[in-house]
Amino acid sequence: MPNSDGGEESPHESEAATKARSPEIRVVPDSASTNSRMPAASVVEPPASIEQSNSRVLELLARVRDTRAALRNSPFAKLQATQEKFRHVTSATEDAASNIMDSCDRANALVDALDTIDAAEQPDRAAALEIRSRLRDELFQMMSALQFQDITSQQLNHSSAILSEVEARLFEVAQYLDGKGPLGHTSTEATTAPELLTYDPDATMKHAEVRQALVDDIFSDSRASAA
């Protein structure tokens, strides 16, 4: 094949001749010719940057594994319980409102009955006295129904503590993934002794009579054993 100078290009042109014609071209030595001058490992070893990237990827994978384990053991499991608490709050407020409305209806009926007695030519004072007593009972029932406020506020405090715990854990995980901190166990409620909490995590409006019976049994047994 003719070259640019008009001569024939030899397929076996020497390295010196090639360099002479194109000095910017660097000929990569074949393995046979370099074996004697360069260690074989340097040919197959990846560049340092690839090694660094690889170790970084491995490190990140380890962090992801740690993170997954941490999230599994974290308060995320409690989120379901939190949803349950919210349902209880909804149910308790609905029940309380319903009970108070029922008491209001009965109280209104009693007031109507008192009006009827008062409108009579000879009011029945004894009947009026009895109705007033029932009216006071209804008002008292309404007041007692307001205990739901204390119970539901405890349920909401518990849910709020869980959400704060989840927020702290997510922040910790983000810091860990950024390599800014270790994965610890930032926990608020879990690390607080139950008797020192300002609320009862298990507070409920349900089965009060059954729970009171359990208490009474324990106190009876305690008194019997003390005697």
Next chain:
Amino acid sequence: MKFLVVDDSVTMRRILVNSLQRIGYTDVVEAGDGQEALAKFDGSIGFVITDWNMPNMSGTEFTKAIRSRPDGATVPVLMVTARSVKEDIMVALQAGVNNYIVKPFTPQVLKEKVDALSPAAAA
């Protein structure tokens, strides 16, 4: 007889005070936590009704504190709390609580417990 009602919930304190008034006990002092209750506790208090979970000082801590004082060793203490696990009840007993009411309670239950623990009933 003077009552000391201890609860961090204003609603619960009002319900307890009203309930006591309804059953004939009108002399009532209130406190929002164990620490405040301890400051108000003196020889004139004849009956204590306390919640468990409160800031600064819990009901069990408060009970232990008054039990260690000469003027609080025999005063009836009635705990009114949402806690109803057996282990909790045992802790309350060990703290020196005389009886225990689970929230939410009925006025009848409160009357029964107060009447049973009042010094007049004991006599």
